[in-house]
Each structure stands twice: as C-alpha cells, then as structure tokens.
Amino acid sequence: MALVQHHVQSLPGITLHTIPTKKYKTTSITLQVKRPIIEEEVTKRALLPYVLQSGTKRYPSAQLLREALDQLYGATLHVDLSKKGEYQIISFRMEVANEKFLSDRTPLLEEAFALLSEVVLHPAQEKDAFLADVVSKEKRSLRQQIQSIYDDKMRYANKRLIELMFENEPYRFNVYGDEQALDEITPASLYAYYQNVLAEDEFDLYVVGDLEEEVLQTLTKKHFSLARREQHVQSEVSSRNVEKVKEIFEEQEVQQGKLHIGYRTHTTYKDDDYLALQVFNGIFGGFSHSKLFINVREKASLAYYAASRFESHKGIIFVMSGIETGNYAQTVKIIGEQLSAIVTGDFSDQELAQTKAMIRNQILETIDDATGLVEVLYHEVISRHKRTIEEWLDGIEAVTKKQIVEVAKKVQLDTIYFLKGKEENKVEAASV
Known part of the structure; x- marks a missing residue:
C-alpha cells in the first residue's frame, strides 16, 4: 500500500487534490495560488493575502472573522507567502475538527469550505476597492516585516546574496516585496490586482483527512467554482554558466561576520539527477555529519555554524556560515575544498x-505532518513532474557514488557575499 494516497481532479478553474488518511482527527485544507514572479506585482502580491484575511463581505473585520472561526470548534486560518523557483506562491491554510468525532454532527467541513471561500472570493470591499483602513493597517505590518530583515543579519545576508547573484533574474526579488513599492499601492490598485489574480492564477486545493473524494468534489464545485482560465506559461528556470565569480563585501555594525555563498547546480526537481543532488547536498553541508560542519566548524574551528541548503526549483545551493572577519579567506578556501573532495x-x-538515512528520516518526518505533506506534493505542480513518495525514497537509496560525483561536477561557484563589521581590518579577497 502506498505511503500517501493522492488523488487529483481538474475542476472548473481549480485543481482538487484529495489526500485521504485516518491519521488525523482534523481536516487540513490548503489553497495554493501560483503565479510567475513579476517585478511590478511582487509587493502587491505580498500584501494581498493579509488584506484578504482581515475581513470578508459577511465578516467585514478581523475580529468578526476570528469569531466565525471560533464557532467552527476553534478552526484556524493562516496565510503565507513563499518563493519556489521563479514563482511567488500565496497559501491559505485552514484546519478544522473532523465532524466524525463530534457528538452533535455539525456540518463542519461544509462550513469550513464556505468560510475559506468567503476569505478568498468574497472579501470586504466598497466601490471596487478594498477597505482603506484595512489596507493602511496591513501596509504598516508588511513594512515592519520588510524592515525586520535588516535586523536579522543572517536573513539580511541571504537577501543580499540573492539580489546580487540573480541581479537580472526574477528570482532576485524578496517574497515580501519592496518598501518603496508599498507606498504606491492604493485600495483600488490592490483590488484591481486581486481581480487579475482570480482571472489568471493557478489554484490548487489540497484537503488532507478522513474524507470521501466525492464529497470534496461537490464542496469544491459549490464553493470554489472559478472561471476556466488559460494557465500561465511554465516559467523557464535560468541555468546559465558562470563566467566570473562575484565576490562582494559589505560593512555594518555586526559582531559576527556573515558569509553566504551561492552555487548554480544546473539541476532542479524535475531532472533525473535531482536525487543525486539531494544526497550530494547532504554530504556537503545539509546535516551535522556533513563536510562543512565537520571541517569548517569542528576541525578548523573557523565558524560558529556552517551549513548548506538547496532550492529545488531554481537549482541553487546556498552555503551559510558565521565567522570572524579575519577567518574569511581561510573559510572560503576550506569550503571550496569540501566541494572538490x-x-x-x-x-x-x-x-x-x-546521509541517505538522514534524508529518508527527513522525508518521512515531513510527510507525517499535514502541512509538510502538502508542501511535498506541491513540488509536482511547480515542476510539472510527478514523483511519488515511494519513488523518492527508493531513488535516494539507489543513488550511487558515481552519480554523486557526476552531479558534483556540475556545481559552479557563482557568488560570495560577506557581511563584516565596520571596525574590522580590511578583508583580503579569497582565491576563487
């Protein structure tokens, strides 16, 4: 029997994903809304979900909406933003008790569908514009969120690396948008963008729980019937060769230097050697037994932390390390030696x-949670490539040393970014 049952059905304007399981006493409903990253829209898109969750036509304030959720036996609603490859994704997540476990048999599932539909399709508005006070409040909150990145130096360094490494690619934009662009958004312009989202974006609805597929189809058609639309052209992921490594230094009042390095792997989720790349990253810097952790942090004592992570749909590996400024050149050298090894x-x-055992445990732990399970399954929508959990686990186990070496040969150093303290001595460039 498959670890995960995943049934997919295309309905008018939306794709329904049913994941039946008796593991939970709750039902998890996730709506993923996908669109390619577009410079003029990034900040509007970042603001939109927070405005939508602030009130609906029927419940025109955040307080009334919270009271409606409380009436559904304490159901929860969260919105989120993410960047996957060249796409900016809006997520609406709702969790509600399964009515099978209630004594009064309240039709919770239908009420939950109706409420989520209210949030997404029937927002509070007047004269073709969102409510001005709501937009103003959410603009202030988003501004604070954008500004907070500067205070978290690890996040800031990662943001700067991405901006510099992808200076001519859509991936360079921060998922929360730009503070300056925020000033230009009005209730009317945001509502016009929202109408465009309804008309053009790709909607995927995931429902995880002890449920019948026919019931979910009926509820989806009733509450999320959207006009059929032409799907966006699949975003092409840039995978250009590196002609010259960029090395950038920036100074701020920091006590610990932040060294962030970007590599182009020329491999993404849909590629045959993706699983070999996943194992490569695990050996390189993905775990506490990895080469970066052992050789940079433990043996050489150069870093407070040293790790790598990869972006599955952009084909990028990021290395992050916290170091003393004087250790810059030696740290870069040792990191390069681990790739060469x-x-x-x-x-x-x-x-x-x-590494294979750690990846297996990581996958199993992720799919044990409804939110993590949806994230894993959504890879198929982003990549247009189907890979079952069994194929993933078996594929990882089958990866050979030769395949790891071959995928490692494709990895190219692209950009080195180092954030150092202002009072530190001049940093000498690394030999790269």
Missing part, C-alpha cells in the same frame, strides 16, 4: 549511508 569521490561509504 566530493568531485574526486573523497567521501566514505559510511558518509553516504548516513
């Missing part, structure tokens, strides 16, 4: 086996 096959069978 994997290219030459300098890793043990034990490292390989431990």
Whole structure:
C-alpha cells in the first residue's frame, strides 16, 4: 500500500487534490495560488493575502472573522507567502475538527469550505476597492516585516546574496516585496490586482483527512467554482554558466561576520539527477555529519555554524556560515575544498549511508505532518513532474557514488557575499 494516497481532479478553474488518511482527527485544507514572479506585482502580491484575511463581505473585520472561526470548534486560518523557483506562491491554510468525532454532527467541513471561500472570493470591499483602513493597517505590518530583515543579519545576508547573484533574474526579488513599492499601492490598485489574480492564477486545493473524494468534489464545485482560465506559461528556470565569480563585501555594525555563498547546480526537481543532488547536498553541508560542519566548524574551528541548503526549483545551493572577519579567506578556501573532495569521490561509504538515512528520516518526518505533506506534493505542480513518495525514497537509496560525483561536477561557484563589521581590518579577497 502506498505511503500517501493522492488523488487529483481538474475542476472548473481549480485543481482538487484529495489526500485521504485516518491519521488525523482534523481536516487540513490548503489553497495554493501560483503565479510567475513579476517585478511590478511582487509587493502587491505580498500584501494581498493579509488584506484578504482581515475581513470578508459577511465578516467585514478581523475580529468578526476570528469569531466565525471560533464557532467552527476553534478552526484556524493562516496565510503565507513563499518563493519556489521563479514563482511567488500565496497559501491559505485552514484546519478544522473532523465532524466524525463530534457528538452533535455539525456540518463542519461544509462550513469550513464556505468560510475559506468567503476569505478568498468574497472579501470586504466598497466601490471596487478594498477597505482603506484595512489596507493602511496591513501596509504598516508588511513594512515592519520588510524592515525586520535588516535586523536579522543572517536573513539580511541571504537577501543580499540573492539580489546580487540573480541581479537580472526574477528570482532576485524578496517574497515580501519592496518598501518603496508599498507606498504606491492604493485600495483600488490592490483590488484591481486581486481581480487579475482570480482571472489568471493557478489554484490548487489540497484537503488532507478522513474524507470521501466525492464529497470534496461537490464542496469544491459549490464553493470554489472559478472561471476556466488559460494557465500561465511554465516559467523557464535560468541555468546559465558562470563566467566570473562575484565576490562582494559589505560593512555594518555586526559582531559576527556573515558569509553566504551561492552555487548554480544546473539541476532542479524535475531532472533525473535531482536525487543525486539531494544526497550530494547532504554530504556537503545539509546535516551535522556533513563536510562543512565537520571541517569548517569542528576541525578548523573557523565558524560558529556552517551549513548548506538547496532550492529545488531554481537549482541553487546556498552555503551559510558565521565567522570572524579575519577567518574569511581561510573559510572560503576550506569550503571550496569540501566541494572538490566530493568531485574526486573523497567521501566514505559510511558518509553516504548516513546521509541517505538522514534524508529518508527527513522525508518521512515531513510527510507525517499535514502541512509538510502538502508542501511535498506541491513540488509536482511547480515542476510539472510527478514523483511519488515511494519513488523518492527508493531513488535516494539507489543513488550511487558515481552519480554523486557526476552531479558534483556540475556545481559552479557563482557568488560570495560577506557581511563584516565596520571596525574590522580590511578583508583580503579569497582565491576563487
């Protein structure tokens, strides 16, 4: 029996994903709304979900909406933003008790569908504009969120690396938008953009719980019937060769330097060697037994932390390390040596086996949670490539040393960004 049952049905204007399971006593409903990253729209898109969750036509304030959720046995509603490859995704997540476990048999599922539909399709508005006080309030909150990135130096360094590494690509834009662009948004302009979202975006509705597919189809058609639309052309992921490595230094009042490095892998989720890349990243810097952690932090004592992560749909590996400024050149050198070691096959069978076991546990732990499960399944929508959980787990186990070496050879150093303290001595460029 499959670890996860995943049934997909195309309905008018929306795709329904049913994941039946008896594991939970709640029902998780997630609506994913996808559109390619567009410079003129990034900030509007970042603001939109927060305005939508602030009130509906029937419940025109955040307080009334919270009271409506409380009436559904304490149902919860959250919105979120994410950037996956060249797409900016809006997520609406609702969790409600399964009515099978209630004594009074309240039709909670239908009421939850109706309420989520209210939030997404029937927002509070007047004269083709969102409510001015709501937009003003949410603009202030989003502004604070954008400004808070500057105070978190790890997030700030990652943001700067991305801006510099992808200076001519849509991926460079922060998912929360730009503070200056925020000033230009009006209740009317945001509502006009919202109408465009309803007309053009790709909607995927995921429902996880002990439910019948036919019931969900009926509820989706009733509450989320959208006009059929032409789907956006699949965003093409840029994967250009690196002609010259960028090395950028920035100074601020920081006590610990932030070294962030970007590599282009030329491999994404849909590619055959994606699983080999996943194992490569685990050996390189994904876990506490990885080469970066052992050699940069433990053996050389150069870093407070040293790790890597990869973006599955953009094909990028990011390395992050917190170091003293004087250790910059040596740290960059040792990080480069770890990549070279994997290219030459300098890793043990034990490292390989431990990494595979860690990845397997990571996948199983992720799909054990309804939110994580939806995130994993949504990879298929972003990539237009189907990979079952079983295929993923078996594929990881089947990855060979030779495949890891081959995928490592494709990895190219692109950009090195270092945020250092103002009082520190001049930093010498690394030999890259």
